[in-house]
Amino acid sequence: xxxxxxxxxxxxxxxxxxxxxxxxxxxxxxxxxxxxxxxxxxxxxxxxxxxxxxxxxxxxxxxxxxxxxxxxxxxxxxxxxxxxxxxxxxxxxxxxxxxxxxxxxxxxxxxxxxxxxxxxxxxxxxxxxxxxxxxxxxxxxxxxxxxxxxxxxxxxxxxxxxxxxxxxxxxxxxxxxxxxxxxxxxxxxxxxxxxxxxxxxxxxxxxxxxxxxxxxxxxxxxxxxxxxxxxxxxxxxxxxxxxxxxxxxxxxxxxxxxxxxxxxxxxxxxxxxxxxxxxxxxxxxxxxxxxxxxxxx
Amino acid sequence: xxxxxxxxxxxxxxxxxxxxxxxxxxxxxxxxxxxxxxxxxxxxxxxxxxxxxxxxxxxxxxxxxxxxxxxxxxxxxxxxxxxxxxxxxxxxxxxxxxxxxxxxxxxxxxxxxxxxxxxxxxxxxxxxxxxxxxxxxxxxxxxxxxxxxxxxxxxxxxxxxxxxxxxxxxxxxxxxxxxxxxxxxxxxxxxxxxxxxxxxxxxxxxxxxxxxxxxxxxxxxxxxxxxxxxxxxxxxxxxxxxxxxxxxxxxxxxxxxxxx
Numbered sequence: 001x002x003x004x005x006x007x008x009x010x011x012x013x014x015x016x017x018x019x020x021x022x023x024x025x026x027x028x029x030x031x032x033x034x035x036x037x038x039x040x041x042x043x044x045x046x047x048x049x050x051x052x053x054x055x056x057x058x059x060x061x062x063x064x065x066x067x068x069x070x071x072x073x074x075x076x077x078x079x080x081x082x083x084x085x086x087x088x089x090x091x092x093x094x095x096x097x098x099x100x101x102x103x104x105x106x107x108x109x110x111x112x113x114x115x116x117x118x119x120x121x122x123x124x125x126x127x128x129x130x131x132x133x134x135x136x137x138x139x140x141x142x143x144x145x146x147x148x149x150x151x152x153x154x155x156x157x158x159x160x161x162x163x164x165x166x167x168x169x170x171x172x173x174x175x176x177x178x179x180x181x182x183x184x185x186x187x188x189x190x191x192x193x194x195x196x197x198x199x200x201x202x203x204x205x206x207x208x209x210x211x212x213x214x215x216x217x218x219x220x221x222x223x224x225x226x227x228x229x230x231x232x233x234x235x236x237x238x239x240x241x242x243x244x245x246x247x248x249x250x251x252x253x254x255x256x257x258x259x260x261x262x263x264x265x266x267x268x269x270x271x272x273x274x275x276x277x278x279x280x281x282x283x284x285x286x287x288x289x290x291x292x293x294x295x296x297x
Numbered sequence: 298x299x300x301x302x303x304x305x306x307x308x309x310x311x312x313x314x315x316x317x318x319x320x321x322x323x324x325x326x327x328x329x330x331x332x333x334x335x336x337x338x339x340x341x342x343x344x345x346x347x348x349x350x351x352x353x354x355x356x357x358x359x360x361x362x363x364x365x366x367x368x369x370x371x372x373x374x375x376x377x378x379x380x381x382x383x384x385x386x387x388x389x390x391x392x393x394x395x396x397x398x399x400x401x402x403x404x405x406x407x408x409x410x411x412x413x414x415x416x417x418x419x420x421x422x423x424x425x426x427x428x429x430x431x432x433x434x435x436x437x438x439x440x441x442x443x444x445x446x447x448x449x450x451x452x453x454x455x456x457x458x459x460x461x462x463x464x465x466x467x468x469x470x471x472x473x474x475x476x477x478x479x480x481x482x483x484x485x486x487x488x489x490x491x492x493x494x495x496x497x498x499x500x501x502x503x504x505x506x507x508x509x510x511x512x513x514x515x516x517x518x519x520x521x522x523x524x525x526x527x528x529x530x531x532x533x534x535x536x537x538x539x540x541x542x543x544x545x546x547x548x549x550x551x552x553x554x555x556x557x
Binding site for chain 1: 376453
């Protein structure tokens with residue numbers, strides 16, 4: 001227990017308090033600063049990589065043909081074959097062909113989804129009649145697990161590209177529509193009334209008031225939807241495909257080819273991060289008002 | 298000349314009566330302050346004038362014509378909050394009214410019409426003291442600046458009536474005094490007809506040429522919702538009296554203080 005020194009002057013008391021302050025600080029008030037923050041963030045990542053390397057080299061020492069936890073040189077060799085050499089049968093580089101096919105499916109599905117979300121979300125959010133008519137339908141569709149209807153999609157659209165695109169589309173769109181509709185509906189009534197007192201029609205309120213305020217939210221919601229979109233893409237490719245990132249990792253799984261699967265997973269992660277960053281940068285550049293912090297009140 | 302006229306207007310929700318027997322004529326060029334305790338139907342009254350709500354009985358006339366049952370460019374409005382568009386900078390916020398009038402298809406003006414509209418908007422923004430923040434987004438403006446912007450935005454379309462819904466309620470006292478000066482000057486310069494709802498009775502008497510107090514005239518202990526509010530006091534003020542608060546409203550002032 002800390003005791004105030006009674007006999008000493010108040011000046012010394014202050015000094016004692018200053019000395020005591022760092023040790024008395026609560027953990028929840030201690031913050032890493034500058035470079036320390038970066039270092040702290042890197043530590044667990046580096047730790048995991050180190051752990052992997054230790055386990056991999058130990059297993060490699062015991063069994064040089066171990067496939068479950070491949071050493072980096074094995075992965076590099078696999079990447080060399082998959083990413084830099086053309087397959088003699090198809091004449092294409094497998095990883096490039098897989099990436100193209102997967103991104104094409106993902107791009108078409110996400111593009112269609114964004115357009116549908118924008119149109120439906122704006123109308124449901126802004127127009128009470130559309131909300132009353134379509135709201136319950138969208139809410140119902142959004143609770144159906146998309147993977148459960150994959151067989152139906154295969155039956156209707158066949159095993160080709162369409163069923164994969166439709167799966168991703170159906171998987172992410174209903175949730176995004178609901179999110180955007182509720183965002184548009186929460187635009188303060190005051191703004192909508194104000195627009196009308198300035199002479200705006202329903203159409204002008206939609207395109208000049210609701211649409212610009214919906215866009216940053218749509219982009220946010222797309223960023224969140226990227227993760228489920230990848231899940232549906234890889235699921236669909238795993239079940240029926242002849243090219244694609246998901247197809248490849250499920251194909252080589254049969255040979256326990258972890259040296260191929262792990263680089264593919266890393267590559268998919270990099271693609272996902274780049275897409276996320278691109279969306280965020282676009283939103284920042286196009287809608288600066290949505291990203292500026294409140295500076296004064 | 299009568300600008301806005303309420304003829305025996307009632308507002309009822311099911312069996313709840315909010316406003317009853319409201320009959321008022323608002324003179325052209327008047328600055329009408331509307332006061333009253335919370336829940337006395339002040340905001341409902343303003344929503345009626347705005348067209349956000351329709352009376353369940355009676356008629357509202359604007360320049361002797363039946364009032365449009367939805368908000369329109371003949372009535373400008375400034376709310377306490379959320380009056381300006383967060384995604385437009387100050388200039389675009391003010392330009393919006395001119396763009397709606399000039400381009401019903403896209404809401405955008407180009408070329409010469411745009412330059413003319415821009416000059417008008419800039420002049421108005423300079424008048425309200427925002428000449429240096431044309432490109433600023435509302436979020437970066439202070440509360441008082443946002444209300445200045447909201448007023449400029451409402452005035453650009455030259456509305457027949459300007460409706461103010463507790464426009465200065467969220468502002469600091471000092472800023473509020475500046476806003477009083479501004480709105481009083483604009484009222485004189487533009488010959489506006491203003492309807493202002495306020496909680497602040499001193500503000501009502503300071504700015505208004507007429508103060509209308511809403512309250513319940515009758516009260517039923519067993520069924521308080523069955524009697525609605527109406528205009529219980531109606532003070533026409535001339536310039537000399539504009540600073541004082543009459544004794545009849547002192548109790549309301551006290552009530553206001555009690556609420557905070």
